[in-house]
């Protein structure tokens with residue numbers, strides 16, 4: 001009888017929003033066993049390091065400071081250290097970490113497979129980078145293009161505290177935030193989009209649990225070669241052809257919606273849809289990504305990365 005190799009995973013922060021989503025998804029992945037910590041010791045560094053020494057991979061689903069502490073605990077194990085996947089913002093542009101957006105470039109999935117330490121992308125940058133990077137790589141969008149990214153997220157993006165505030169009726173129906181123009185996702189958004197100029201990023205949150213839209217307005221005459229909307233769509237379609245999780249939805253389909261798009265249609269999936277809405281006569285376009293902030297924006301991407309890191313994909 002063929003032996004089944006089981007890979008073991010410790011989710012540090014298993015009871016949080018992202019941790020729970022990863023645990024649920026891993027239950028459906030053959031060949032993976034989740035090892036849980038005694039809940040009363042979940043913040044005890046020694047207990048966490050002991051468990052890290054026993055597993056193939058640890059996923060950090062923690063606030064940034066706790067994730068830094070946890071990464072140091074893993075590194076302290078030296079050659080016995082497990083592979084580390086960090087879902088927090090702490091290491092996304094840090095040296096020695098591979099950015100866990102498998103669709104970033106043709107070689108990225110292999111880089112993730114071979115990496116000791118992988119950072120899981122932020123939900124907003126997942127949409128923004130997916131739209132911008134292929135245009136920069138194609139030479140249509142200059143690296144110093146003045147990009148603006150607008151986005152709306154469901155409240156689960158803010159973790160347990162924001163979920164509690166919304167579900168207690170103590171939060172506004174909708175609000176812009178990040179208006180100091182220092183949102184924590186800007187560094188990864190700029191770097192992995194391939195931009196030399198810092199984008200302007202205007203996020204917002206609404207009174208719905210999960211789902212996200214990320215949109216980027218463009219004046220076509222300011223892009224190299226003055227592309228038509230369908231040229232932009234063709235560049236995206238070529239980049240993501242064959243991708244299981246990222247789909248480019250043709251403008252013909254998009255127009256059926258009457259120029260409207262809502263954020264929740266991909267909830268509870270790990271998919272992301274990209275669309276190019278354009279008005280050639282006006283020389284304008286809007287690129288839009290739709291995803292579940294808890295799916296491809298967090299736990300779904302984490303499981304995608306874990307499968308690559310553990311040799312299961």
Ligand SMILES: NC(=O)C1=CN([C@@H]2O[C@H](COP(=O)(O)OP(=O)(O)OC[C@H]3O[C@@H](n4cnc5c(N)ncnc54)[C@H](OP(=O)(O)O)[C@@H]3O)[C@@H](O)[C@H]2O)C=CC1
Nearest residue numbers: 013015016017018043061062063066087088157159160298
């Ligand atoms: N929600 C989202 O859409 C996304 C979140 N992320 C990132 O993932 C990380 C986790 O976020 P999220 O799941 O939303 O957060 P939550 O607030 O929902 O969960 C955080 C978890 O970490 C635990 N925790 C806090 N401090 C420690 C510690 N020192 N040691 C061990 N456990 C600790 C908390 O336990 P307790 O509650 O008992 O304190 C809680 O279970 C964050 O860095 C976030 O930025 C990434 C992508 C998307």
Ligand SMILES: CC(=O)N[C@@H](CCC(=O)OP(=O)(O)O)C(=O)O
Nearest residue numbers: 089121122123124153157158205
């Ligand atoms: C609505 C909301 O508050 N969203 C969070 C981002 C959630 C996320 O995915 O960010 P990380 O992956 O970096 O945790 C925020 O803007 O800070």
